[in-house]
Amino acid sequence: MEALIRIKDSTQHWFARNLKGDRWIWFICIIMLLWSIVVVYSASVKDAYSHKQGDTEYYLLKHSFLCFMSLVIMYVIHKIPYIKFIYVTRIAVWSSIFLLIFTFFFGTSVNEASRWIEVPIIGQRFQPSEWAKVALVAHLSLILARHIKGGWNPRELFTEPLALVGVVCGLIFTSNVSTAMMLAGICFLLMFVGKVPIKYLVLTAIGVVFCAAVAILLNSTQRSGTAQNRIASFLDKDVVVYQSQQSYMAMARGGLYGEGVAKSRQRRFLPEPQKDFIFAVAVEEYGTIGGMVLISFYLIILYRGLKAIEVTKRPFGGLLSAGLTFTVVSQAFSAMAVTVGLVPVTGQTLPFFSQGGTSLLFTGIAMGMILSVSRGENVEEQRL
Incomplete structure (x- = not known):
């Protein structure tokens, strides 16, 4: 028991010493990336059989690596004083x-x-x-x-x-x-x-x-x-768009509590289910409750990203945090709006949730910069 307590204390001390900035943003980004690994693995089954001879682990390993690299980029960028x-x-x-x-x-x-x-x-x-x-x-x-x-x-x-x-x-x-x-x-x-x-x-x-x-x-x-x-x-x-039709069917199957982890059936028919329409797969598997949790994550990022403005003493930091926060969150809500039929199909992906290489890495850069702003400025940084 004492060993577990020491491990817990040392872990908390490491996080407190190394992960600076807004802890809510850190927590939500890590949770979303871990959750995305499960959903992308489920949603990419069709492409695995179509393009990778049934190697379902290909997309799992690739996405997991990109999620890890995104976190590394976030960590490196957030350590840089934003005024630099x-x-x-x-x-x-x-x-x-x-x-x-x-x-x-x-x-x-x-x-x-x-x-x-x-x-x-x-x-x-x-x-x-x-x-x-x-x-x-x-x-x-x-x-x-x-x-x-x-x-x-x-x-x-x-x-x-x-x-x-x-x-x-x-x-x-x-x-x-x-x-x-x-x-x-x-x-x-x-x-x-x-x-x-x-x-x-x-x-x-x-x-x-x-x-x-x-x-x-x-x-x-x-x-x-x-x-x-x-x-x-x-x-x-009078025109029923195929992507939207399959998306509606996926969300209808999900109901309130969802079909269960990796039990989506519409992933076989949705175009780009692990990218453009991953929100539909998430709702089908985790239900309306899961969808609301995902929406709340982006709303919290919006709130905490704007709240970071209070920490900075310079207009550049406030504008930078606000602009990048709006960029990430607006892309997220654009993708979800397409899924539920509020806007035409756009091809936008969910930041930190959809499968993607460039998008994941540059979202990591954006979130790292927001975290850098949320750290505020110490005396040495103010001299710069």
């Missing part, structure tokens, strides 16, 4: 623009969308739009923080916030309409909070539309036609 991010935000956002342009012309196409860059040797696909989301929000937070007390002039506005948001969102729009619209909305919200005049927000919206239109004309629409078809099908009540 100001030195890399500009490089990050311009590198993301370069990668988006490269993907535009030379990217690997999947489902008629050129969203990925194939990494040589390891054969892993990399999605630059995930990097662009984090980089743009971080750099925009820095720009707004420097002008939080006003003093904007037209040249500064057009060279940084307006042009930057327009170019990044326009490039993403060609291959991922929903991500571009969501990112543009978060940038507008940040700019509004950062006290950018309304007339310049309108100009930013015009800039985003213009850049998206130019990119579409150059690339012969790529995903815009798909987006139009999805919106038309969503608005036409």
